[in-house]
Amino acid sequence: MKVEVDERGYYGQFGGAYIPEMLYPNVEELRLNYLDIIHQDDFQREFHYLLTEYVGRPTPLYLAERISEKYQTNIYLKREDLNHTGAHKINNTIGQILLAKRLGKQRIIAETGAGQHGVATATVCALMGIECTVFMGELDMSRQKPNVARMRLMGAEVIPATSGNKTLKDATNEAMRHWINHPEDTHYIIGSVIGPHPYPEMVAIFQSVISEEMKKQLLEKTGRDYPDHILACVGGGSNAAGAFYHYYNDQRVNLIAAEAAGHGIHSGESAATTVLGKPGILHGTRTLFMQTEDGQVIEPYSISAGLDYPGIGPVHAHLFDTGRAEFYSATDDEAMEAGMLLSKLEGIIPAIETAHALAVFEKKKFSKEDIVVVNLSGRGDKDLETYISWAKLV
Amino acid sequence: MQTETTIDNRLDQLFKTKKSSILSIYFTAGYPKLNDTVPIMEYLQDSGADIIEVGIPFSDPIADGPTIQASGNQAILQGMSVRTLLDQLQDIRKKIHIPILLMGYLNPVLQYGFEAFCEKCRQIGIDGLIIPDMPLAEYQEIYKPNMDANGLFNIFLITPQTPESRVREIDNSSRGFIYMVSSASITGAKKGISDHQIQYFQRIRDMDLKNPALIGFGISDKQSFEKACEFSRGAIIGSAFIQVLSKSVNLKEDTQNFITSIIA
């Protein structure tokens, strides 16, 4: 079965646009225009100019020899951590801000959990001189103070989401409500491959620069333009979608996704959606998410705020459903161990989100000839506090 | 193709017999207390409400403001669910003869099972559903047959931003009435009724739709109710009533006083 989005925004049985009528005109405007705008020459020129000159792309594809030695295989790191603002998130926000400008929007709103997407949004709004409002769960604001400060430094207004459990899903609800109340002048920059169509596909297209570069770099370095395995962590799934995108339908490439198991899959404190989730409708899309028998959304848990989302994007639900991708989950401790290991062996401190992908090497054996690309979605600077307290570093 | 049923829908009867000032009241099932659902419905009917919309609470209600969110959260904590609500409503037609609509987000209904839900609604005597996040195309392809087979009308929303062609499309797919959202907003936003909104009400009235329209969102008192009724067959009140319930010490009296304050 081919992995691609259909006219109505479905990947197999997942996706669509389950939105109240109040959001219909906004979402429809996007749906009708996003592909045309993205494919315009001047859009592509500006997008690639900014990715090169401002973000610092292409990011290196680095053969990590010491960790390859340890796991007896060939591990390449796609260094999204070296992007401006420290993660892949900015690929999407650059794309969406250019799109919003062309749609004539004057204000930007966004949701954020850990603050990485909020920072990436505040950054591009400062760059373009556009008013920016970021919704962030009140609880997350107190857990991620430096990112709140970063957003404010760059001129964004950060509004605490006080509904529900005061975390990412509630921030997403608040952003959607704000959009309902401001339908005409505002664009909502969603930070992952979630939400109503066309968001999941649009965000994946902007992130697909990751696998586009990967192809060229692999050809140069290995003589063929595809790896045997691509490994990425999945919160909503944007970095994974970007890393998989140009290989969705290349069966030579094994796609591997890593979810957060928190304190353990069945501990009651987890975010392992493909194990614990059921199909349903959340935030405008039909996908897999964690919910009670009555259909109420269950609050997820992970040590990494970026994986702390109850669902996964519809494309990942489809990759899981069809068996196109393999899904693993890593507990907090397994991820922290993996993050420490990369730091020690390669001098690269990964984001804790990313560390969940690295933890897969302890679970799956790769062969000596395999070429494995790990999407190193972000750097660990933002997670220093967590590393310090977990490893008792000071 | 419509598989019309023999059940005469109470909404059709109501709109045939009452031409103006139709009052529909929304409240959240299981609020303020889990077992208040049925008594509140009785008080509403006795006080003169024309339609009752019973809200099915959902953990992530993206179209709702703080009042309805808070009532839903409390109801969920108290044990409200689709299953519990349908149990509570089992014998409702022994007491309530006015139209009853169930309003909620799609997910809890899907988890119950859409087909089983529609059948249960027919057994109980529910007249229609308002599911704001059910897309029109999916309704037509997937959900409509079950609803039709069980005599359930689907009530669609329109907003000031809904383009004319889509209003027509929605009108063609609607039965019962059209839910005219009064402004670009979530529920509970109270701004009075502006000239801008009146232009929109007039525009829709002049389209001469097949279905009657009721205006909802931001209708909170006699003044806004009467204003809305000048341009439509009636109006819907939700958050303002839930605020009354949230402070109520005597549900019967407070419901009566509230309804009287609107329609007397």
Ligand SMILES: Cc1ncc(COP(=O)(O)O)c(C=O)c1O
């Ligand atoms: C470094 C990093 N990786 C991964 C994620 C998870 O998001 P996604 O699954 O959309 O890539 C985040 C989210 O904040 C992040 O900051």
